Amino acid sequence: MVHGTEINDHSPRPPLGVPPGAPTACQARHHALRDFRWHQGDPGDPAELLSDFLAANGLPVRNLGRTDDKNRTFGDSTICGAALYVSADAGSVMAGGTVGAATPVPGIPDVYAVVYEHTPKPARAAWGGAWTLGPWRESWTRAEHANAVEEVRAAIGRGDVYQVNMVGHGSAGYTGDPGPALRRVAALRGARYGGVLAGDGWALATASPETLVEVRDGRVITRPIKGTRPATEAGRRELLASPKERAEHVMIVDLERNDLARLPGTGPVTVDELFAVRRWCGLWQAESVVSAPLRAQVGLADLLRAVCPGGSVTGAPKLAALERIAALEPAGRGVSMGAVGWLGHDHLDLGLTIRTVAVDGARVHTWAGGGITADSDPIAEVDEAAAKVAPIRAALAGLTTGAA
Template sequence: MLHAGAVVDHCPLPPIGRPPGAPAGCHARHHALSAFRWHQGDPDDPAELVAEFLADNGLSVRSLGRTGDKYRTIGDGEICGASLYVSADAGAVMAGGVIGSRSPVPGIPDVYAVVYRHARDVTPSGDMSGDPWHPSPDHPSADRPSDRPQPWNLGPWRESWTRDEHAAAVEQVRAAIARGDVYQVNIVGHGSASYTGDPGPALRRVAALAGARYGGVLAGDGWAIATASPETLVEVRDGRVVTRPIKGTRPATAAGRRELLGSVKERAEHVMIVDLERNDLARLPGTGPVRVDELFAVREWSGLWQAESVVSADLDPGVGLADLLRAVCPGGSVTGAPKLAALDRIAALEPVGRGVSMGALGWIGHDHLDLGLTIRTVAVDGSRAHVWAGGGITIDSDPVAEVEEAAAKTGPVRAALRGGR
C-alpha cells in the first residue's frame, strides 16, 4: 500500500514519442496504464515507494538479479514494462545528500514512473493525438491554447549565469580542491527560452540526435522531458549490473581525438569518476567483485568525442530497485568525488536547480533494467524550454575551457529545439 504523498494516476496521458530506453520491439505499441508521482517534500522514501508501485504492477523490482518473463498479463493487457524518471534532487534525497537550488520546472515530479501494456488500438507514438498539448476528451489540459496549435517558435535563451560567473564558479571549485574539501565537482548551468506552439516535433528532434543511446520522450500533464543521453547510469541484465561513466569531451575531429587521448587532466578526471562508480556498485549488498571492463574508450556523440568506461559486477539476486537507486543516484559523473561533499559544493554554487537534468531516465522490463543519465536533456513546462550543461572540475581545470565545453555540449540540443541540426 502506497503511503501518503505518493500519487498514482490510473489514467495517465498517452506517450508523445518513444519512451527513453524502451525496447525497439515495443515501438508504437505503448498504452499507458498507470503512473506514479513523487515531489520533493512528499513524505516517505521515494526509492521504496516507486519500487512498491512497480512491484504492485507485476515488475520484478524486488529481485533484480533474477531474470523474469518478458511479458506478464495484469488486468486488461500484457504489461511490457515501465518508464522511470528520477530527478537530481530525488537522487540527492536517496543518497542522503544536500539538495541544491530550486528547480526551474517545479511542476515536473521528482520521481515519475509509467507502467505500459501492449495494446492493438494504441496510436503510433509519432502521432501527437492524445499528448498534453493535444489532449483527448479523457485528458483535458489547461495548457491547451486552442484546437489549432500555433506554429512552433522558440524565443531567445536566458542563462542562469554569465560566462564570467561560470568561470568564477570553476575557480571556487579549484579553491575547494586546494583546501582538500573535495577532489572533483561537476558544476552545471541552466538556460531557458520561451516558446509558442506544439513542442512535440522539437522534442522528438532532440531525442533523435546522433549517439542518443536513450533517445526518447516522457510526458505528463502539461510537461515533457526529451533526452538524447549517451550515458548509462545503470543497467541490469542477465544477473549483471553495469555503469558506463562518461568524462572528457572534445570536438569530433582527428585533432580533437588526439587531444582527448593525450590529455593528462581529462584522463585523471575520468579515472577518479571510474573509481567512484566502482565504489557505488560495491555498496550493493552481496554484489561483486567489481571490475573495469573498458577504460577511457573514445566514442562520438553528435559532433563530440567523449571518453567512456565500462564498470560492472555480478549482482546478488536479492538486490532490489530501492537498493540500486540509493547506491547509484545521483550519478558520480555529474556530482563529483566524494559524492556527498561534491553535493555540498553544487548546492552552494549553482544559482538554478538541476531540475530534470543530471538524474535518471530509462526503462524497467521484466527481464532487465536500463537507466540513462539525464545529460543532453531538455524539459518543457507549457511556456518555456529548459536545458542544462556543465562539466567536471579538477585542480587543473581551465575556467575558460570549461565554459566552452559546456556550450559545446548544449549546442546540439539547442539547435535541435530550434529546428536545425
C-alpha cells in the same frame, strides 16, 4: 493520494515519442495504464514508494537479477514494462546528500513512473500550433560560470573535494506544439537513450549517451562518461593525450566502482573497458564500462540509493561534491543530471539525464556543465558546457548542423 504520493489509474495523453530506453521489441506500441508521482517534500522514502508501486504492477523490483521471458499481467492488461524517471534532487535525497537550488520546472515530479501495456496503434499527441522558440535566458554569465569554476578549484586546494561537476541552466519561451522539437532532440546522433517522456502539462526529451545503471543477464553495469573534445581527428588525439582528462575520468571510474561495491548482493567489481573514445553529435567523449555480477537478491530501492545521483555529474567524494553544487549553482538541475529509462521483466536500463531538455506550459529548459579538477581552465570549462548544449538548442530550433 497515498502519503503525499499520487498513483493514478487512467489513460494519460498518448506519448509524444518513444519512452527513453524502451525496447525496440515494443515497436512504439505504448499505452499508459497508470502512473506514480513523488515531489520533493512529499512524505516517505521515494525509492521504497516507487518500488512498492512497480511491484504492485508485477515488475521484478525486489530481485532485479531475476529474469522472466513472459509478460506478467495486471487485471485484464498485459504489462510490458515501465518508464522511470528520477530527478537529481530525488537522487540526492536517496543518497542522503545536500539538495541544491530550487528546480526551474516545479511542475515536473521528482520521481515519475508510467506502467505500459502494448496497444496496436497508439495515437501521437499534439499540443497544438506551430512551434516558435524565443531567446535564451541563462542562469549565469560566462564570468559567473568561470568564477564558480575557480571556487571549486579553491575547494579542491583546501582538500574539501577532489572533483565537482558544475552545471548551468538556460530557458527560452515558446508557443505551439513542442512534440516535433522534442523528437528532434531524441533523434540526435549517439543518443543511446533517445526518447520522450510526458506528463500532465510537461515533457522531457533526452539525447543521453550515458548509462547510469543497467541490470541484464545477471550483471549490474555502469558506463561513466567524462572527457570531451570536438569530433575531429585533432580533437580525438588531444582527448587521448590529455593527462587532465584521463585523471578526471579515472577518478569518476573509481567512484563508480565504489558505488557498485557498496551495493549488497554484488560480486567483485571489474573495469571492463577504460577510456574508450566514442562520438556524441559533434563531440568525442571518453567512456568506461564498470560491472559486477549479482550474487544475491538486489532490489531497485537499494540500487537507486547506491548509484543516484550519478558520480560523473556530481564529483568525488559524492556527498562533499553535492554540498559544493548546492552552494554554487544558481539554478536547480530540474530534470537534468538524474536518471531516465526502462524497467522490463528481464532487465533494467537507466540513462543519465545529460543532454536532456524539459518543457512546461511556457518555457523550454536546457542544462549543461562539466567536471572541475585542480587543473581545470575556467574559460575552457565554460566553452565545453556551451559545446555540449549547442546541438540540443540547434535541434530545438530546427537547425541543421554538423552535430546531427
